[in-house]
Amino acid sequence: MKHVTHKIQAYxxxxxxxADRERVLAHLEDCAACRREVDDLNRLFTTVEQAQQAxxxxxxWPALAERLLERRRPxxxxxxxxxxxxxALTGVLVGWQLGQTPTGSANAPAVAVEAGYLEARLPSLDxxxxxxxxxxxxxxx
Amino acid sequence: xxxxxxxxxxxxxxxxxxxxxxxxxxxxxPVFAFLLHMLGSVEEAEDMTQDTFLKxxxxxxxxxxxxxxxxxxxxIAGNKARSALRRRRIxxxxxxxxxxxxxxxxxxxxxQELTRRETAAEVQAAIAxxxxxxxAALVLKxxxxxxxxxxxxxxxxxxxxxxxxLQRAAETLRQRLAGAGPPVAxxxxx
Numbered sequence: 001m002k003h004v005t006h007k008i009q010a011y012x013x014x015x016x017x018x019a020d021r022e023r024v025l026a027h028l029e030d031c032a033a034c035r036r037e038v039d040d041l042n043r044l045f046t047t048v049e050q051a052q053q054a055x056x057x058x059x060x061w062p063a064l065a066e067r068l069l070e071r072r073r074p075x076x077x078x079x080x081x082x083x084x085x086x087x088a089l090t091g092v093l094v095g096w097q098l099g100q101t102p103t104g105s106a107n108a109p110a111v112a113v114e115a116g117y118l119e120a121r122l123p124s125l126d127x128x129x130x131x132x133x134x135x136x137x138x139x140x141x
Numbered sequence: 142x143x144x145x146x147x148x149x150x151x152x153x154x155x156x157x158x159x160x161x162x163x164x165x166x167x168x169x170x171p172v173f174a175f176l177l178h179m180l181g182s183v184e185e186a187e188d189m190t191q192d193t194f195l196k197x198x199x200x201x202x203x204x205x206x207x208x209x210x211x212x213x214x215x216x217i218a219g220n221k222a223r224s225a226l227r228r229r230r231i232x233x234x235x236x237x238x239x240x241x242x243x244x245x246x247x248x249x250x251x252x253q254e255l256t257r258r259e260t261a262a263e264v265q266a267a268i269a270x271x272x273x274x275x276x277a278a279l280v281l282k283x284x285x286x287x288x289x290x291x292x293x294x295x296x297x298x299x300x301x302x303x304x305x306x307l308q309r310a311a312e313t314l315r316q317r318l319a320g321a322g323p324p325v326a327x328x329x330x331x
Contacts, residue, residue, distance in 0.1 A: 009311060010304055013282065015289045044315055045283060050257070051264035052284045054174035057187060061165055064191050065158075068198065 003027070008037050012045070146210035154201040161201070165194050171211075171285060172218045178280045179222040181269070189225060193218045212287065212294035219277060219295055226273075267317040275310040278303055 004027045010016050011024045028035055144152075144163070152160030172193055177186040196217050204213065268276055274296060281287045281295060292303045 006308065009307055010289070013289070013307075015300075015304075040315065041311060044311060044318065047260065047318065048264055048268070048279070048283045048314065051261035051268075052174070052178075053261055053265075054170075054177050054284075055183065057170055057173040057190065059166065060169050060187070060191055060194070061162055064165060064194055065162075067191065067195060071195075 003031065003034055005034065005037055008034065008041055012038065012041055145208075147206035147208060150201055150204045150210065151206060153198065154204065161194075161198060164197070168211075168214055169194070172214065175215055175218055175280060175285055176222055178268075178284065179219070179277070180225055185225060189218070189221045193221050196221070209291070209294055212291040215281065215285070215287070215291075216295045216297070223273075264314075264318060267314050270317070271310055271313060275306050275313070278306040279310040279314075282307060 004011075004024045007016065007020060007024050011021060016024065028038065144160075146164065146167075149160045149164045153164065169190060173186055173190045176189045176193070177183060180186050180189065193214070197214060200217075204210075268279060271279065277296060278292055281292045282289075287295070289300045289303045289307075293300050296303065296306075
């Protein structure tokens with residue numbers, strides 16, 4: 001006698017085709033081992049089904065509606081954010097560029113040092129020019 | 142009058158928020174329960190439930206109304222759960238804490254209630270050790286009540302493969318739960 005063990009779960013779940021179901025039923029009439037299998041599986045499934053414990057979830061719609069709304073917003077909010085960031089970056093770059101010019105306040109100390117250095121040497125330069133003029137006069141006379 | 146899921150999906154695709162809201166109210170609990178048993182965390186399952194419905198909303202225009210909304214929905218939920226599990230680098234199912242999440246029962250006999258909870262914890266621990274697809278098939282059948290064809294749709298496999306997954310899951314559980322549970326036998330299931 002060929003047992004129908006592999007068909008019993010599908011039989012219990014009502015998933016067998018009518019012809020297969022008839023064959024299983026006929027077999028169970030004569031087979032105590034397969035009837036025990038039916039009882040064992042029934043007991044197992046009952047135990048499993050009774051172990052299901054999922055708490056009831058509060059309605060998710062308010063949170064979901066908010067998320068849907070947020071997904072519609074970003075097109076604008078990100079554009080504005082992008083524009084603001086671009087404006088800020090432009091300002092920084094312009095300011096930095098202006099700071100590179102000699103008149104910029106950032107270079108003021110360096111310019112002052114350079115001017116002081118030249119001023120200190122003007123008398124020497126004046127003397128040099130006078131000496132050159134004298135030499136020119138002597139040469140031209 | 143309650144409308145069918147396919148019609149609600151068509152209305153959702155047409156931009157009717159009220160239709161989508163009805164779908165969410167109708168299906169949030171089965172999706173949540175499925176995700177909870179997959180992920181083992183109430184908070185994560187709740188987040189993934191929302192993500193699932195956002196995906197449903199996104200895909201509404203591509204949905205083919207063939208009367209298989211439930212399996213389509215649970216397939217999305219299953220994919221979300223799988224991604225979450227991958228993120229955790231744990232491609233296995235974990236059980237949630239039955240004591241923490243179980244609702245207080247209305248049992249008159251505290252001892253009976255305690256026994257029920259202990260048995261539930263044993264069953265969940267055993268289910269948590271099953272390979273992913275066996276566990277998915279088992280949860281979808283025993284706790285969601287899906288047909289073999291619907292489970293095959295969710296897991297993107299064949300009905301014989303589902304039958305095999307369920308047989309192996311039952312065999313493993315039977316070995317691990319030997320002696321657990323109340324001696325309840327049913328004559329007929331369908």
